[in-house]
Amino acid sequence: MLSQRLTYFLKTLLLTLPLLGIGFAYADSHSQDTKSLYTRLGGLQPISVVVSDFIDVIVVDDTLNANPAIDAARKVVPAPYLKYQVTAMVCNATGGSCKYQGRSMKDAHAHLNISENDWQQMEVLLKGVLDKHGVPEKEQQELMEIVGSTKADIVTAP
Structure with missing residues (x-):
C-alpha cells in the first residue's frame, strides 16, 4: 500500500x-x-562606474566649461564629491537603497546659469557614456526620463 x-x-x-x-x-x-531599474542596471557597482566615467567626461567638456559659472564651480567642487553625490542620487532614483543627502537640484544648480544648450550637451555626453558601458536602450530611456524630470530645476538661463 x-x-x-x-x-x-x-x-x-x-x-x-x-x-x-x-x-x-x-x-x-x-x-x-x-525588477527595479536599479536592479536592471546591475546595482551600485556598475552605477558607480558609469557615474564616475560620466563625471570625468563632463568636468573637462569644453562646451560646458564655456559657461563661466560652470567652469568656476568645477574649480571649487571636487569631482570625487560629485561622483559620490550623483551615484547616491542615481541609486536612490532608480530604486536602490542609497539615500541622496545632497542639496535639491534647484539649489545645487541655481547659480550655474545652465542653458538649454548646456543641458543638451550633458544629455549627449551621458548617452555616450551609457553606450560605452553597453547599457540597454530600455534602461537608458528610463534613466533619461528620470534625469529629464530634473530639467526644470536645473536649466535656468535662456
Whole structure:
C-alpha cells in the first residue's frame, strides 16, 4: 500500500515537473519586467562606474566649461564629491537603497546659469557614456526620463 502511494506520488511529480519548469521560466521572464531599474542596471557597482566615467567626461567638456559659472564651480567642487553625490542620487532614483543627502537640484544648480544648450550637451555626453558601458536602450530611456524630470530645476538661463 505504501509503495503504491509512493509510486503514484513519484509518477505525479515526474509528470508535473515539466509544467513547473514552464511556470518558472514564465515567472523569470515576467519578473525581468517588474525588477527595479536599479536592479536592471546591475546595482551600485556598475552605477558607480558609469557615474564616475560620466563625471570625468563632463568636468573637462569644453562646451560646458564655456559657461563661466560652470567652469568656476568645477574649480571649487571636487569631482570625487560629485561622483559620490550623483551615484547616491542615481541609486536612490532608480530604486536602490542609497539615500541622496545632497542639496535639491534647484539649489545645487541655481547659480550655474545652465542653458538649454548646456543641458543638451550633458544629455549627449551621458548617452555616450551609457553606450560605452553597453547599457540597454530600455534602461537608458528610463534613466533619461528620470534625469529629464530634473530639467526644470536645473536649466535656468535662456
